[in-house]
Amino acid sequence: MFEPCLTDIEIILASTDCVFKINDTVRGEILIKVHREDAPLHHNGIALSAVGSVRLQLSEKDSSLLDQLFATVDPIEMMDACLELKPPGKLPIGTHAIPFAFALSPTVFHRSTYYDGYRAVSGGSGSHKLCETFHGQNVQVVYGVEVEIMRPLLSGGSISTGMCEFLVESRAEEEGVKRVEQSMPRKFALERFDETEEDLKTKKKKSTSKEEENSSDGGNANLKEFEIRGELSKTSYFIEEPIEGFVEIVSHPRNRKNQLKKIEVELERVETVISAEGTRSTESSAVQFTQIVDDGADVSENVRVPIHVTFPRLYACPSVAHATFSVGFAAKIIATFDDGVDDEEDGSSNAYNNSKTTFKKKSKKKKERTSSISIPISVHRAPENLGSGEKTIL
Template sequence: MIPARCRFSSAGKMSVSLDIRLKRANKVYHEGERVSGVLLVNSRDALQHQGVSLSLEGLVNLQLSSKSVGVFEAFYNSVKPIQLVSSNMEVVKPGKIPAGRTEIPFEFPLQAKGNKVLYETYHGVFVNIQYTLRCDMRRPLLAKDLSKTCEFMVHCQPQKSKLQPNPVEFSITPETLQNVRERSSLPRFLIRGHLDATSCAVTQPLTGELVLESSEVAIKSIELQLVRVETCGCAEGYARDATEIQNIQIAEGDVCRGLSIPIYMVFPRLFTCPTLETTNFKVEFEVNIVIILQDDHLITENFPLKLVRV
C-alpha cells in the first residue's frame, strides 16, 4: 500500500518522494492572505529535472441529481465548474536537486479572479467548493514525472456584527403535523420545546431542549437530523435536493413524561459552511426533530437554519 505521504519510485535504485507542507497546521486561510509552506523532496540520489512548478486553484463543482438530468437543457451549461482562483508559478528552473532531503519554500497570494468571490470550503453532494495546491516536477524522457496535490481550506471573513439570539418555541401535536393522510388514526401526543437560535454560528453547537408532555404510544427513539439543501441551476429552472449530513440520537426508549431532554448538535467541519446564495447555486441547512413511536409512526418537525461565521 502507498503510505499517506505520496511516494513515487522510478526504475532502478532511485527512490524519490515529493510532498507539500503548509506552514499552518490547520490549513485554514482567508482571502487576501498568503498561502505559504515548503515543497519537500527526498531523493536517494541526485535528481535531474526539467523544472518544478506549483499551481493554486479554487473551483466550485456542481452536479445534478439523476432526477434533474434532462429536465432543463440549460442545466448542462450552468453545471460547468466555476473557477474562483487560479495561479501558477515556476518554483525551480530546470537543473539538478542534490541527494537527500531538500526543502523549497513557496508563497502564493490568495486572491479571487476578477470580480469573483472566494466562497468557503464546502464538501457537499451536488455542490463542492474546493481549493488545492498542485506541485509538478517534470523529469527527463525516461523518468516518470512527479506530482503531488494538497487541499487547503478557505474561511470567509467573520461578520463584525454580533449574532442576535432568536429562540424558537415549538409544540408538536397530531394537529400541527403536515402531510398526514389519516389524522384520526394517529395516537395522541404532545411534545414541547425550544431551539435557542435558528441563526447559528457555524463554530458553535445548536442547542435547546425538548419535553415529552404526553403520548398514548410508547416512544422508541428521538433523533436530531441535520440536512443540507443544495440548489443548482439557472434562470430557466433549478434543481433542489435535500440530503442528510448527520443523525444524532438524543433519547432512546420510552422517555419519562415531563423530563427535559437537552438538544445539542455540533456542526461538522467541511460538510457545513455559512449559508450561501449565488446566481447558480445555493447551500442551505435545516434540522429535523424526529420522534419514532413504538408502532413505527414517524413524527418530524422541520426548522430552517441560517449558519454564519462570527
C-alpha cells in the first residue's frame, strides 16, 4: 500500500480580480510545497491545461421531451491549451514557484508544446472566436486553468489542482460603439392588466355568444384601466453603464380597490440554442429585479420615479449571436396591484385535532394583478478610454 501524498499545489494568477481581456497574455505562477514526508517528489512532468468552452442545453420549457433526449447539442471548444512546465524529474523539500503564461486567443496547443520562459510554441489554431464569460440558464461560457503533477499510480497517482476558473472580457467593437452612440430614447406605457388564466376562460365563454361579444366590444375594451408612462434613455447600452430612465404614474386604476403595490424593473436574458438537427429552443429568464416603487409608498400622480439598474457581472454579457446559440437581453417593467379580493386557502398546517371534531383554519391572501411590458435592449462593451460609466457588480 502506498502512502497518500501531502504535497500542496496552488495556482496564483497575476490579475487580482482574475479578469483578463481577449488577446491578453494570462500570466501567473504555480506554487508547489513539498513536505518532508514526500521529499524528494518524483514526477513524470508538470503540465498546465487552459480550456475555454461554451456549454449548451435545450430549454425544458421550449422543447419537447424527445428533443431533450435525442437532440445533439455539442459543447463548443474555443480554447484548449496544454503547456509542459517541467520535464520529468524530482522536486526537493520546500516551496517551488513555476511561472507560466499563455495567450488568451482561440488557439489549440498540443501536449508536445514546450514552455520557454514566457513563450509558448504551438502548431495549431482554433476556429471559434472567443466569447465573454457568461453563466446563463442554457448557455454557459467558462474558462479555467488546471495544473497536474503526473506521477505513477503506485507512487500515489497524479496530483491536480482541479479547474481554477477565471473571467474573460471582450474588447469594444466599432459597430457596437456606434450603435450605443446612435441609440434613441424608448417610450413605453402601461394601461391594462396582464391577462390571467381566469381572464382567458372568461373570454372564451363570451366568445360563444355573439351578443355578449358585441356588447363587450362596444367601447369598454378600449378604455384605459390606469395609465403609467415612462421612458428608457436608450435601447443600446454599454455593459459598464446602468440602464436609466423614469416611470411616471399618470392615473391610478378606476377601481380604487386595485391599489398600486410596487413597480419593478426586471432584467431578462433571452437565450437561444440550436441543436445539430436544427431544433431551435428559446427561453427568457430573470437575471435580477430592481424595485423602484416600494410596497406602501404613496407616490403621487405625475411624479417621475427614476430608473437606475446596473448589469451583474457573472450573469450578463455583451449581446452575442453565434451559429448555434445567441444571448440577448430585455428590460421588463412590471407594475403590481392589489386586487382587493381575499383568496381563502385551507391551511392543513393550521388544523387543530380534537377527540370529537377537527377544525381547519383558513388563511386569507391578497390577490395580485400585474401589468408589464418587455423592451429588448442590446448590450455592448465600452472602449477602454471611456472614463464615464459605472463598474458592473459581481
